[in-house]
Amino acid sequence: MIVRPLYAATMLLAIVAGVVILRLRQRSLGLTTEQRWMLGLGAFCGGMIGAKLPFLIVDGWQQGWSASLWLADGKTILAGIVGAYFGVEFAKWTGRIDIKTGDSFAVPAAVAVGIGRIGCYLGGCCYGAATTLPWGQVFPGSGDLQPRHPTQLYEAGFHLTCALLLWGLDRGGWLRHQHMKLYLLCYLGYRFVTEFIRPEPQVLAGLTLYQLATIPLALLFGVLWWRDSKPAPIRLPE
Numbered sequence: 001m002i003v004r005p006l007y008a009a010t011m012l013l014a015i016v017a018g019v020v021i022l023r024l025r026q027r028s029l030g031l032t033t034e035q036r037w038m039l040g041l042g043a044f045c046g047g048m049i050g051a052k053l054p055f056l057i058v059d060g061w062q063q064g065w066s067a068s069l070w071l072a073d074g075k076t077i078l079a080g081i082v083g084a085y086f087g088v089e090f091a092k093w094t095g096r097i098d099i100k101t102g103d104s105f106a107v108p109a110a111v112a113v114g115i116g117r118i119g120c121y122l123g124g125c126c127y128g129a130a131t132t133l134p135w136g137q138v139f140p141g142s143g144d145l146q147p148r149h150p151t152q153l154y155e156a157g158f159h160l161t162c163a164l165l166l167w168g169l170d171r172g173g174w175l176r177h178q179h180m181k182l183y184l185l186c187y188l189g190y191r192f193v194t195e196f197i198r199p200e201p202q203v204l205a206g207l208t209l210y211q212l213a214t215i216p217l218a219l220l221f222g223v224l225w226w227r228d229s230k231p232a233p234i235r236l237p238e
Contacts, residue, residue, distance in 0.1 A: 010119030018112030025104040035097055042091025043084040050083015051075040077113060078191055078210060082217060085180060102180035106166045110183060114159030121152035129199045149197045158190055181225045188214040
């Protein structure tokens with residue numbers, strides 16, 4: 001039985017924790033209240049659209065396109081984080097905000113997703129493949145009584161560990177302006193590896209759709225990292 005109240009409460013905690021930490025980390029950026037709202041709205045809208053878009057495309061292709069697909073179950077954290085990243089970039093572009101904000105989002109995102117994955121565990125969704133390991137657990141939603149990998153807890157540990165490491169990088173002044181891209185690249189690598197213990201269908205060369213998606217996304221964020229690491233051109237006085 002899925003524990004809906006616990007799932008909802010944990011997800012609410014994830015959102016509140018992410019928002020509070022984000023506000024604390026953006027205090028020193030010199031953003032106006034309007035700019036902070038724009039960036040927050042961009043992250044929220046981009047995340048919601050990104051999380052739903054893969055299911056919308058797949059279900060629409062198989063079942064036919066309809067507006068009701070937006071209200072159906074099914075979201076992916078991976079696409080949601082990527083969507084939030086580009087939602088912020090779009091908000092910065094439309095609002096002509098030239099302040100580097102990526103580092104301020106990295107720790108809040110990792111904390112929020114880590115807590116959210118605990119919610120997935122409590123709700124009995126997003127479980128892994130069957131396993132004989134002693135910590136395997138039975139999830140009623142799987143439709144069988146086979147012990148399965150508690151991949152929700154694996155991932156919660158990954159994201160919360162990332163939050164600590166990213167906080168340490170920020171405190172030490174290391175890899176400035178690259179923290180969000182570092183977090184995304186690490187998560188893409190993590191998802192590629194852990195897809196082998198998830199009950200997802202293999203679609204090409206023994207890889208799942210998620211694994212195939214991580215490859216171009218990793219290349220994209222690698223290019224963005226390289227672009228942002230280039231020194232700014234020196235402008236000579238006229």
